[in-house]
Amino acid sequence: MEEKTLLKIALVASLAGLMFLYLISSNIEIKEKNIEKITLENKDEFIKLRGIVSNLVNSEKVAILEITQPQEITVVLFKNKNSSININKGNEVEIFGKVDEYNGKMEIIADRVRVVS
Amino acid sequence: MFLEFLIASLLGIFAGIFTGITPGIHINLVSLLVVSSSAYLSNIFSLPSLGVFIISMAITHTFLDTLPAIFLGAPEAETALSVLPGHKLLLKGMGYEAVKLTIIGSFFSLLAALFLFPFFIFIVPRVYDKIQVYIGYLLIAIIAYMIIIEKGFDKKFWSFAIFMLSGILGLIVLTMPNLGQPLFPLLSGLFGISMLIVSLMQKVEIPKQNITDQIRIPKKESIKAIGAATLTGSLASFLPGLGPAQVAVIGSQIVGSLESYAFLILVGGINTVNMAVSLVSLYTIEKARNGAVLAIMELLHSIDLSILLLFIAATLFAGGIAVFLTLYLAKIFVKIIEKVNYSIMCISVILFVTIMVFYFSSWIGLLILIVSTAIGIVPNIVNVKRSHSMGCLILPVILFFVL
Numbered sequence: 001m002e003e004k005t006l007l008k009i010a011l012v013a014s015l016a017g018l019m020f021l022y023l024i025s026s027n028i029e030i031k032e033k034n035i036e037k038i039t040l041e042n043k044d045e046f047i048k049l050r051g052i053v054s055n056l057v058n059s060e061k062v063a064i065l066e067i068t069q070p071q072e073i074t075v076v077l078f079k080n081k082n083s084s085i086n087i088n089k090g091n092e093v094e095i096f097g098k099v100d101e102y103n104g105k106m107e108i109i110a111d112r113v114r115v116v117s
Numbered sequence: 118m119f120l121e122f123l124i125a126s127l128l129g130i131f132a133g134i135f136t137g138i139t140p141g142i143h144i145n146l147v148s149l150l151v152v153s154s155s156a157y158l159s160n161i162f163s164l165p166s167l168g169v170f171i172i173s174m175a176i177t178h179t180f181l182d183t184l185p186a187i188f189l190g191a192p193e194a195e196t197a198l199s200v201l202p203g204h205k206l207l208l209k210g211m212g213y214e215a216v217k218l219t220i221i222g223s224f225f226s227l228l229a230a231l232f233l234f235p236f237f238i239f240i241v242p243r244v245y246d247k248i249q250v251y252i253g254y255l256l257i258a259i260i261a262y263m264i265i266i267e268k269g270f271d272k273k274f275w276s277f278a279i280f281m282l283s284g285i286l287g288l289i290v291l292t293m294p295n296l297g298q299p300l301f302p303l304l305s306g307l308f309g310i311s312m313l314i315v316s317l318m319q320k321v322e323i324p325k326q327n328i329t330d331q332i333r334i335p336k337k338e339s340i341k342a343i344g345a346a347t348l349t350g351s352l353a354s355f356l357p358g359l360g361p362a363q364v365a366v367i368g369s370q371i372v373g374s375l376e377s378y379a380f381l382i383l384v385g386g387i388n389t390v391n392m393a394v395s396l397v398s399l400y401t402i403e404k405a406r407n408g409a410v411l412a413i414m415e416l417l418h419s420i421d422l423s424i425l426l427l428f429i430a431a432t433l434f435a436g437g438i439a440v441f442l443t444l445y446l447a448k449i450f451v452k453i454i455e456k457v458n459y460s461i462m463c464i465s466v467i468l469f470v471t472i473m474v475f476y477f478s479s480w481i482g483l484l485i486l487i488v489s490t491a492i493g494i495v496p497n498i499v500n501v502k503r504s505h506s507m508g509c510l511i512l513p514v515i516l517f518f519v520l
Contacts, residue, residue, distance in 0.1 A: 001221060001339075002330055006440065010224060014437025020430035021126070025119040027423055028165055096164065111418075114159045 035071040038106050042099040049073075049108070050116065053091045063087065065113075067095065074107040076100075092116040118163075125166040126173040126431050130438055133177025138446060140185045140305075140470060143298070144171075144178045145408030152415045165424055168413045172396070172428045173435040175409040176227075179389040180439035181446065183219040187212055188450045189466045190309045190316075201503050202380050204312060210324040212454065214332045216447040218378055219385030220440055221339070226346040226386030227436045230393050231429060233347065237397045241355050245402055249356055253518030256511055259370050267501055275499040282492050283307060283505070284512025290485055291513050298477040299485075305470050306489025307506040313463040314490065315497045323459045326451040334378050342379040345369075346386025353387065354394035354406055361391045366507055393432050400425045 033047040051073075055066035065075040065087065075095055077087075087093065097110035136142045148171050151158065158167060187203030206215035230237075264276045290299045349368035353361050365387050369380060395410045403419050405411035417424065454462065474482040489509070496503045 003217065003444070006217075006221065006224070007444070010437045010440035012437075013224075013228065014434050017430050017432070017434030017437055018123075021122055021427070021434055022119050024423065024427045024430050025122050028118055028122075028427055096159075112155060112159055 035067070035069045035073045038073065038099055038108075040101060040106070042106075043101055045099050047099060047108070048094065048096050050092065050094050053087060053089055053093055056087060056089050065093075065110075067093070067108075074102075074105070075110050075113070076107060077110040077113055087113060087115060121162060121166050122169050122427065122431070125162055125170040126434055129170040129173025129175075129431075130177045130435050130442070132170070133174040133435070133439070134181060134442060134446070136174065137178045137181025138184050140189065140309075140466075140473065143301075143408070144175050145412075147174060148409050148412035152412045155416055164416050165427060167416050168420075168424065168428060169431045171409050171412050171416075172392075173431050175392050175407075176389065176432050176435040177439045177442065179392050180220060180223050180385075180436070180443045182388070183216055183385060184443070184446060184450055186309075187215050187219075188447075188454055189462075190313045201308075201312070202378075204316075206381075207323065207326075207454075208321060210327050211329075211332070212323075212326050213328045213447050213451050214330075215381055216443060216450075218332065218334075218381035220443050222342060222346055222382035222385030222387075223389040224436060224440050225339075225343050226350060226390045227393055227432070229343060229347045230351060230390045231433060233351075234394075234397060234429065237351060237394055238401055241397055242401045245355060248352075249518070252356060253515050255367070256515050257519070259367055260508075260511060260515075262370060263366070263502070263505065272499070272501050275495070276501045276505045279492065279495055279499075279501065279505040280508035280512070282495075282508070283489075284508035286485075286488060286492060287509030288513050288516070290509070293481070296478055296481060298482075302474045302478055302482040302485040303489050303509055305474065306486045306491075307493040307509060308503065310467050310470060310486065310490045311493025311497070312503075313467055315494060317460060317463050321459060323454055326455055328448060328451060332378055334382070338379040339382060342382040343386055346383050347390050350387040350390025351394040351397075353391045355398040355402065355404065356406075361387045364391075366504060366511065369504075389436070396420075396425060396428050396432075 033042075033049045035049065035051065038047070038049075049067070049069070051067035051069040053065050054068040054072065057064040061079055063077040063079060065077060067073050067075050075097065092115070094114040094116050095108060095110050096112050096114075097108040100107050100109050132147055133144070136144050136147055151167055151171060155164075155167060162170070183203065187207060190204060203212070203215040203219075206212060260280060264273055264280065267273050267276045287303065290296070290303050293299060345368040349364035350361065352367075353364040365384050368383055368387060392407065392409065395406045398404050398406055399410050399414060400420050400422075403414075405414045413420070413428075420428070471483065471486065474486050478485070493503075493506055496505060
């Protein structure tokens, strides 16, 4: 195959990829969950939620956050993965994690927490 | 969001250039860095953007990793089998064309695989459990066939001996606890340094390299190689234990004897298809079959259809760009290889690889490098195919499935 032909096809492919990327990007929606809608049915589901840190208990290995939306949910954050994050009371945070149940109450085992403001 | 994805993809392509042309630096290393610093990175990029970064890097890497394999004789598992035919062309002054053949394989197999994505999405969850029972026996049959077709008892014996020696070495190395980057010393010795030492001993000189369009492969051969790459590369992307290196051996036997030109298309294609179709495995059966997809899985856990489409777009974009990049960088490699003394270059590469092996795998890595180099020289002395040394990866897989 001639190099020019190869390059022409590659150019068309990369432009198609770029256009496709543009079209898809407007449809990418990371589903956020409301605390009130988290039920036992969502157990083990990976979700994202946003809220304000209303209480924070910090220990060496784990941080337990109370997140208010205004409904409240407990978020457990193991620090080995997220030790570089500084979270304070009053911060607005975005949480990615798995839904779990503890003593009959729903909670989130956080995979990562991002401080939004 | 578009701008963020575009920046992530371009950064990924840039990272792919770095990992692709640097021997010993694998995408798994960068993917691991992305995952371990995701808590920080997620303040800048969304998680799907980090996925776009990883997939763009991985696709670019699969195009560019043939450069060190062909010009420097420093392969990775995915490119190990391209070293010999690539080097043969390099010694004929056609190193650039060898690279071009792998690009043709990578690019057109990628297009074929993307076209077949709906089929893969349908078929992968249905055949996943059924087919893996037979992998071990299929590999035994192929290895037996590869040995039988060697001419004469001596060659058959040496082929078997090389397969077993490298296989046992592979078993030892891959089950060794706490060994960083086990494949690097193993494959560098079997396929890279052994070939460079042979070249040094034979006082090989690299002729003037021509940047030409001379090689003409019959369309039928090219289609056969691209078809085999798409089929076997996709098998490697969802079946456990099988990687691009193992399926290259299967692919070359399935399609019959391919001449070295078409073989380069096959090897280039398998590598890229494996990376692209492994996204289907993540989407349909939620399994990661390589380090890059494992990193994406760590970040996103599972992917839905919109994220899969996003990754397909990034794959297509990165694949197209990678064609230009690889051809451009191959021209630079050609200029460099013409200017430097080949013996000095061989010694420099051997030293560089040795230092990298020591850095990643310490003294035990050096020991593996020495043993694997010794085994890697044998095919050249007894004049049998170097692909028998792939026993280092195939024997462990056979035992995994059969025992």
